[in-house]
Amino acid sequence: MSQSPVRSSIGSLDHYSQPEDSLAEIISLDNVSFGYSRKRLVLQDLDLKIQRGEFLTLLGPSGCGKSTILNLIAGFYKPLLGAVTHGGEEIKGPSARRGVVFQSNALFDWMTVEQNIGFGFRFQSISKYEKQKRVETIIGLVGLRGNERKYPYQLSGGMRQRVAVARSMVVQPEILLMDEPFAAVDVQTREGLQEELLKLHEQVAGAILFVTHSIEEAVFLSDRIVILDRNLGGIAHDIEIHLPGPRYTAMNRVSDEFNQYRTDLYLKMKAIE
Amino acid sequence: MQLKMANSEQVSAFKGQDLQTQALREKALLFCVAIAIPSLILILWELTTRMGWIDELFLPSLSGIVSEFLAMVRKGYAGTPLLSHVLGSLRRVFTAFGIGTVVGCLLGLLMGYYKYVRAAFYVVTEILRPIPPLAFITLFILWFGIGEVSKVLIILYAGALIVMLNTMAGVQSCPKDKILAAQTLGANDLAIFLYVILPAALPSIFTGMRVALSVDFGILVAAELLAGDLGIGYIIQDASTFFNVEGLFVGILMIGFFGVVSDFVLRVIASKVVHWQG
Numbered sequence A: 001m002s003q004s005p006v007r008s009s010i011g012s013l014d015h016y017s018q019p020e021d022s023l024a025e026i027i028s029l030d031n032v033s034f035g036y037s038r039k040r041l042v043l044q045d046l047d048l049k050i051q052r053g054e055f056l057t058l059l060g061p062s063g064c065g066k067s068t069i070l071n072l073i074a075g076f077y078k079p080l081l082g083a084v085t086h087g088g089e090e091i092k093g094p095s096a097r098r099g100v101v102f103q104s105n106a107l108f109d110w111m112t113v114e115q116n117i118g119f120g121f122r123f124q125s126i127s128k129y130e131k132q133k134r135v136e137t138i139i140g141l142v143g144l145r146g147n148e149r150k151y152p153y154q155l156s157g158g159m160r161q162r163v164a165v166a167r168s169m170v171v172q173p174e175i176l177l178m179d180e181p182f183a184a185v186d187v188q189t190r191e192g193l194q195e196e197l198l199k200l201h202e203q204v205a206g207a208i209l210f211v212t213h214s215i216e217e218a219v220f221l222s223d224r225i226v227i228l229d230r231n232l233g234g235i236a237h238d239i240e241i242h243l244p245g246p247r248y249t250a251m252n253r254v255s256d257e258f259n260q261y262r263t264d265l266y267l268k269m270k271a272i273e
Numbered sequence B: 001m002q003l004k005m006a007n008s009e010q011v012s013a014f015k016g017q018d019l020q021t022q023a024l025r026e027k028a029l030l031f032c033v034a035i036a037i038p039s040l041i042l043i044l045w046e047l048t049t050r051m052g053w054i055d056e057l058f059l060p061s062l063s064g065i066v067s068e069f070l071a072m073v074r075k076g077y078a079g080t081p082l083l084s085h086v087l088g089s090l091r092r093v094f095t096a097f098g099i100g101t102v103v104g105c106l107l108g109l110l111m112g113y114y115k116y117v118r119a120a121f122y123v124v125t126e127i128l129r130p131i132p133p134l135a136f137i138t139l140f141i142l143w144f145g146i147g148e149v150s151k152v153l154i155i156l157y158a159g160a161l162i163v164m165l166n167t168m169a170g171v172q173s174c175p176k177d178k179i180l181a182a183q184t185l186g187a188n189d190l191a192i193f194l195y196v197i198l199p200a201a202l203p204s205i206f207t208g209m210r211v212a213l214s215v216d217f218g219i220l221v222a223a224e225l226l227a228g229d230l231g232i233g234y235i236i237q238d239a240s241t242f243f244n245v246e247g248l249f250v251g252i253l254m255i256g257f258f259g260v261v262s263d264f265v266l267r268v269i270a271s272k273v274v275h276w277q278g
């Protein structure tokens, strides 16, 4: 922590009085201010904590700073003020401990599905056998079996996004950052992808920070939803989602609870806009 | 309702077939046009020269060119076997092209990747870029003598500059998100360079190589016109001083032939290496 003791003693005390609380946090943004240029801030005094293993979704009007928050956590940018920390250590740059799935999927066109997914293992000391096993397992989980030797140009948009998710997930990052990853695929494919993502999240224990414009997607996927305000990345609402049963069952999309959350969030979003 | 669906399916299937045959027909037609026009030109050529409509001094007959070629094969040209002329030219052009490609590639990669290298070379390349390489040819002869070295060097320079600029553009065109994705998967700078930036630049590198090779053939002929007693350019030059128009055409057509063949080979290699573009 870069904060001085004096600073923390006058800051929000409750965070520091409970050690087990800080243990549960994986990512923490403290008093973060950021702007792409010094003239205009995008985020001001933002506080956001992400718990170990949780599925957190950011909702908010276009341009409110959702992608910016992801960029900061990924380590692509540094905050002007405040601290962004991962497990209590300041984030200095991109790292394999924090995976990213881009909306553009950012696959390596010159590598096969298998090579794309196995890419992260090149930089880990892991046996060939273990690598092969893990790649095979995840290919099965995302339903890409039979496409191992294909190149990205031979895949559909949905399949490419599956490869991108698998590639980030297979190295088991402590948190996976996903910026509107399914925005460019059709509705059916999208629902399939959402269900696979939840299953993967169950198997790979890391946290997920997800950005979307779809309220339905947010409710279906998340343990918790944070709605950002229009101005300077303030947090307007912080809502926990409790849906019954296994999360990825399709019935969850039509249950009363689901509809209640959806209506509630819809009204909250409308109030912001 | 069902009947209607079946019907519309049939229609669309029929339409699909129609489109396919249409595409095939179009392909055949395009092929015919591509073959017909050059054939027509050849026929006209032979006709005009046979009928004596054009003086043989301006345009020799095709048969005259062929027999001149065969004579060269048998007796050589200016006391040297034709094969030696051809190999001499090809050796020059491919030595220069090979070294030029390697040098251009390395410089282009460095310039694309490192801002400071780019800045260091920026002014020089911007000044050199618009100057036709041939403008340097006498200067090269002055510096490196009239022998092989200055010929190879001028070709090398022209090709390397083109490969370098294309390689640099290729490196810079590498999508930012792919680099970031590699970083978030744990890749260090060297790995990013090898596995992301280099493959992303390959299509541009090959484009640069193809342009460079065709330019290299041009410079080769010019360099051989100017000096020496070996090479296809020399044949062209020597034949024209003796008004041997058939010989002149043999030289020109041989350059065209080797240019086309080597470009084709390069294109095949490129499509094998850069296979992921579909």
Ligand SMILES: Nc1ncnc2c1ncn2[C@@H]1O[C@H](COP(=O)(O)OP(=O)(O)OP(=O)(O)O)[C@@H](O)[C@H]1O
Pocket (backbone or CB within 6 Å): A036, A037, A042, A060, A061, A062, A063, A064, A065, A066, A067, A068, A069
């Ligand atoms: N690379 C950049 N350079 C300069 N300004 C930027 C850059 N990226 C984003 N911005 C600005 O920062 C603000 C927040 O952008 P951000 O992309 O974080 O919004 P967002 O919430 O992700 O929006 P959307 O929902 O449309 O994706 C916007 O005003 C945007 O114009």
Ligand SMILES: [Mg+2]
Pocket (backbone or CB within 6 Å): A066, A067, A068, A179
């Ligand atoms: Mg965004």
